[in-house]
Amino acid sequence: MVPNVVVLNGGSSSGKSSLTRELQPLLPGTWLRFSVDTLIDACPPQLLSQGGLNIAANGSIDVGKAFTRIEQCWMAGLAAMARAGAHLLIEDGFLSGPTAQARWAEALQGLDVVWIGVRLAPHLAAEREARRGDREVGMAAAQADSVHQGIHYDLEVDTSSGPPAELAQTLASQMAALS
Numbered sequence: 001m002v003p004n005v006v007v008l009n010g011g012s013s014s015g016k017s018s019l020t021r022e023l024q025p026l027l028p029g030t031w032l033r034f035s036v037d038t039l040i041d042a043c044p045p046q047l048l049s050q051g052g053l054n055i056a057a058n059g060s061i062d063v064g065k066a067f068t069r070i071e072q073c074w075m076a077g078l079a080a081m082a083r084a085g086a087h088l089l090i091e092d093g094f095l096s097g098p099t100a101q102a103r104w105a106e107a108l109q110g111l112d113v114v115w116i117g118v119r120l121a122p123h124l125a126a127e128r129e130a131r132r133g134d135r136e137v138g139m140a141a142a143q144a145d146s147v148h149q150g151i152h153y154d155l156e157v158d159t160s161s162g163p164p165a166e167l168a169q170t171l172a173s174q175m176a177a178l179s
Contacts, residue, residue, distance in 0.1 A: 002028050003175065004082040004111040007090045007104055009151060010118030011143030012135055013128040015159035015167075016091040019118060022168030023089060027175070032081070035091040039074045043067075055136055063095050068103075075107035082111050093143055098150040114175055117148055117156040124160050154178060 006023070008016045020033045040053065047053065053067040082088050094100035101115070120128070125140035155174050157167050 002087070002112075002179070003114045004086075005078075005088045005090060005108055005113045006031075006116060006175070007092060007108075007113060008116045008118050009092055009094050009101070009147060009153075010120065010159075011093055011125055011140055011145075011147050013125045013132060013140040014118045014120040014144065015128075015164060016118050018164035019157070019159070019168055019171070020089040020091055022164045023172060026168055026172040027087065029087050031087045031089050033089045033091070034078055036071075036093060037091070039071065043070065055139070060142060061095055061139070072103060072107070075104060079107040079111065082108065094147045094151060095143070097147070101151050114155065114178065115151075115153045116171065117151065117153040119148065119156060119158045120144055120160055 006027075008019060010016050017033075017035060020035075024031045024033060040048070043053070047066060047070065048055070050062075051064040051066045054062040054064065056062070078088055078090065090104075092100070092104070105113075122141040122144035125144040126138075129135050129137065129140035155171060155178075157171060159167060161167065162170075
């Protein structure tokens with residue numbers, strides 16, 4: 001049985017996007033990729049401030065009620081796509097820990113979901129963040145471990161252990177074995 005949805009949780013710059021790009025052609029059927037960054041990019045500026053999603057200059061993030069409300073709408077929309085037959089690869093960073101996973105679990109209720117933890121040591125995440133140059137400095141290191149606290153996974157991967165293509169191949173094989 002192929003899952004409907006694969007949710008990859010990891011901190012900023014952990015390698016989620018690289019993994020999902022490599023996983024897409026390996027999984028049977030057509031898989032669509034969605035990232036919480038897609039949602040953030042779609043938000044109006046006023047939602048990316050106090051009360052919404054406030055990213056401070058030191059990389060810390062405050063998730064307010066206004067952002068959580070629109071995020072729940074986004075989750076429900078993606079879940080509706082999966083219920084209509086789409087296969088989804090979802091990249092997220094569970095900033096609110098188990099509460100974030102619970103919101104996803106509620107939205108995806110009744111669907112076959114695989115939860116994958118995407119790990120990377122804080123110092124390596126900080127190095128990737130610096131090379132990217134498109135994130136607030138400190139975000140990656142701060143999130144590297146915190147987004148995993150209290151989260152249940154079906155599979156986990158350390159993205160420092162090999163190239164994305166190799167890691168995606170391993171994950172695809174592990175997902176096949178879960179069925």
